[in-house]
Amino acid sequence: MFRLRNLVSVVVFVGLVAGGSWLVLNRQLVLDHIRVWQYQPSQDIATLADRATMTNKAKFSFYLAQPRLENATQFNHDCRRIEQASPIVGCYSHAKETIHIYNVRNAELDGIKEVTAAHEMLHVAWSRYSAEQRRRLGELLEAAYTKVKTKKLEERMAYYERAQPGTRANELHSILGTEFADLGSELEAHYAEYFSNRAALLKLHAQYNEKFTSAEAEADALAASLARRKREIEQLTASYHARINAYNQDVAAFNQRATTGGFQTQAEFQTERNRLSQRGLALRREQQTIQGKVDAYNTDVEKLNALGRKIDQLNQSLDSQKAVK
Incomplete structure (x- = not known):
């Protein structure tokens, strides 16, 4: 029994040493x-x-x-x-x-x-x-x-x-x-x-990230479109102003001829008058077309501003420092 007890003690001691080593x-x-x-x-x-x-x-x-x-x-x-x-x-x-x-x-x-x-x-x-x-x-x-x-x-x-x-x-x-x-x-x-299920985690990321990327992509595309259309409107407006100035000069010249007897016949007078009238109508249609483009441009400027506000709101949602100001 004495030898058995000693053997048990040795086993317990070895176990404690091994356990202590594992803990270390x-x-x-x-x-x-x-x-x-x-x-x-x-x-x-x-x-x-x-x-x-x-x-x-x-x-x-x-x-x-x-x-x-x-x-x-x-x-x-x-x-x-x-x-x-x-x-x-x-x-x-x-x-x-x-x-x-x-x-x-x-x-x-x-x-x-x-x-x-x-x-x-x-x-x-x-x-x-x-x-x-x-x-x-x-x-x-x-x-x-x-x-x-x-x-x-x-x-x-x-x-x-x-x-x-x-x-x-x-x-x-x-x-x-x-x-x-x-x-x-x-x-x-x-x-x-x-x-x-890492795919489910990636889907969560894609869902909220898409709110930013879609708004930013739409804003970028709209901004590029507005820049191109602005140049077009400026070119059309410059061309229109040049033509309206020429038209006004021709009208003034027509009126001068009419008051000083510059037309030989009534038919000549009427022909020139009709020609100016058609030019005036064409210029009004041109002005209306330009105004339509301007109106559409302004509408999309407001849309771009709204997208900007949305993007700002999304970004501010993530900004803990702005949340306490």
Whole structure:
């Protein structure tokens, strides 16, 4: 019995040593589990995670950062804007390891909070990757970026280079994963660990993003049309003024001839009078045509102004600083 008890003690001691070693090697993981266990998400936060189709792995990273949905005043306090002209709707504070999401209330932008939550969650996930994981993901992300990049995405990445140098791979990891499809089989498999239905998440992004892109595209097309039509109206107006001046001079000359006996016969007088009358009618029709173009132009100017106001309203919906002014 004595020998058996000693054997049991040795086994227990070895187990404790092994367990202690595991705790040392996985200290961060243990602390993360404790932090998640202590966090109780609100119904709003839980709904964001569900609508973003976050898997349990993703929810672990999300809840690890104790996400908060905040009004403008609190959000402005927690999230520092780097460039005043570039509003933000979410941030991950590395120092406090917390996620902050601006509570955008514009119903037209439904889905933006979910996509923002997913974006910031991927920042948390990135913070726990090893150097080798980041290196490999960086290669895949750059390859995918080359494939899907747009002018707006290039401008966005240039902003991060200015505002947050050294974060390119981290930002690409969050942007591509929540906004772009067809990233390659290895990246798609990687993101499948975080989203049970990434296509649904991308659809949320496309729906609210389309509100901006469609209004901007319509405004751009209308502005180009107005510029072309303005030049046309100016040319028509200049030509009309030249012809009306010539007409007025001919009328004056006709009247001078009529009062000084310049016409040899009544028939000659009537012929010249009819010719001037037809020119006058043609000029009136020309003036009416130009006025119709001017009226249509002014109508579309008002339409462009309305589109501008709509775009401003959409942008202001995302601007937490303007919300408190």
